[in-house]
Amino acid sequence: xxxxxxxxxxxxxxxxxxxxxxxxxxxxxxxxxxxxxxxxxxxxxxxxxxxxxxxxxxxxxxxxxxxxxxxxxxxxxxxxxxxxxxxxxxxxxxxxxxxxxxxxxxxxxxxxxxxxxxxxxxxxxxxxxxxxxxxxxxxxxxxxxxxxxxxxxxxxxxxxxxxxxxxxxxxxxxxxxxxxxxxxxxxxxxxxxxxxxxxxxxxxxxxxxxxxxxxxxxxxxxxxxxxxxxxxxxxxxxxxxxxxxxxxxxxxxxxxxxxxxxxxxxxxxxxxxxxxxxxxxxxxxxxxxxxxxxxxxxxxxxxxxxxxxxxxxxxxxxxxxxxxxxxxxxxxxxxxxxxxxxxxxxxxxxxxxxxxxxxxxxxxxxxxx
Numbered sequence: 001x002x003x004x005x006x007x008x009x010x011x012x013x014x015x016x017x018x019x020x021x022x023x024x025x026x027x028x029x030x031x032x033x034x035x036x037x038x039x040x041x042x043x044x045x046x047x048x049x050x051x052x053x054x055x056x057x058x059x060x061x062x063x064x065x066x067x068x069x070x071x072x073x074x075x076x077x078x079x080x081x082x083x084x085x086x087x088x089x090x091x092x093x094x095x096x097x098x099x100x101x102x103x104x105x106x107x108x109x110x111x112x113x114x115x116x117x118x119x120x121x122x123x124x125x126x127x128x129x130x131x132x133x134x135x136x137x138x139x140x141x142x143x144x145x146x147x148x149x150x151x152x153x154x155x156x157x158x159x160x161x162x163x164x165x166x167x168x169x170x171x172x173x174x175x176x177x178x179x180x181x182x183x184x185x186x187x188x189x190x191x192x193x194x195x196x197x198x199x200x201x202x203x204x205x206x207x208x209x210x211x212x213x214x215x216x217x218x219x220x221x222x223x224x225x226x227x228x229x230x231x232x233x234x235x236x237x238x239x240x241x242x243x244x245x246x247x248x249x250x251x252x253x254x255x256x257x258x259x260x261x262x263x264x265x266x267x268x269x270x271x272x273x274x275x276x277x278x279x280x281x282x283x284x285x286x287x288x289x290x291x292x293x294x295x296x297x298x299x300x301x302x303x304x305x306x307x308x309x310x311x312x313x314x315x316x317x318x319x320x321x322x323x324x325x326x327x328x329x330x331x332x333x334x335x336x337x338x339x340x341x342x343x344x345x346x347x348x349x350x351x352x353x354x355x356x357x358x359x360x361x362x363x364x365x366x367x368x369x
Contacts, residue, residue, distance in 0.1 A: 105247025132353025
């Protein structure tokens with residue numbers, strides 16, 4: 001299988017060549033492509049616990065890519081309800097880990113666009129229609145926004161919901177196990193039984209480098225899709241690697257504890273990371289996109305400080321004016337950044353429709369009489 005992959009930073013072509021010298025894609029799945037016809041319930045076998053009807057039930061929709069990553073239609077016929085319940089708990093931890101990013105990227109879940117509530121009601125973000133602007137992100141900032149009028153820097157600080165790192169890893173690894181062919185899956189049978197379907201050995205995994213996951217924030221947004229790679233030549237690298245693209249995020253991880261891999265685990269054994277890029281076919285302007293490798297082996301719940309930052313030209317800040325949100329009329333009030341209550345993020349081509357703007361009828365339509 002061949003893929004056309006373009007790096008954001010052409011200076012890293014050498015690193016990409018090393019990755020593709022060792023790995024080849026074996027399967028690609030997308031949240032916007034239907035997975036095809038499912039087998040009848042009476043013929044289904046769970047690839048995780050091995051049970052079949054009637055020992056197992058298959059009533060729930062089992063998503064190959066989690067709902068929390070924007071997948072609405074790609075479901076499987078090989079995951080029983082009991083295993084689906086286990087993986088659903090991991091996916092809830094994944095949602096907490098992704099936090100406000102799911103809202104900013106407008107990644108739909110089971111109940112539509114997710115609302116983000118920071119612990120303690122510090123910050124709230126949601127997707128809504130406001131003043132004629134459709135599907136905008138509204139962020140209630142409380143007292144957590146700081147503005148530097150001299151530099152134009154805006155910093156919004158808040159806390160992320162708590163999450164268990166190893167559960168986040170399992171939610172991502174689940175995608176790879178769903179994509180894997182049956183023969184390769186056999187090599188991970190012990191991992192599935194003792195790690196994916198149980199918490200008993202989580203604490204023994206703490207600090208193991210196989211649970212390192214690389215994240216990169218991309219300048220382009222993608223529909224959610226995943227690529228499973230298989231090693232094509234011997235080396236001190238895991239047999240399978242998984243890449244997941246969702247919104248503006250690229251995620252890379254190695255599939256853990258393949259039976260032959262574990263025999264080679266040593267200080268020299270480790271994952272290969274593919275430099276950030278895209279599959280759109282055109283060439284982007286060279287830009288350095290660093291990735292952050294995180295240890296996702298922790299078994300304890302973590303709660304982290306987080307935030308958003310952006311910069312506005314300070315000269316524009318000095319010329320900001322206050323507008324009446326009902327009429328759109330300018331008010332003779334100096335701009336005070338400490339009074340900012342909300343931030344609204346919309347597309348550049350959208351126009352605010354003030355309900356009581358002069359020249360509008362009572363229903364907000366333009367008066368053309």
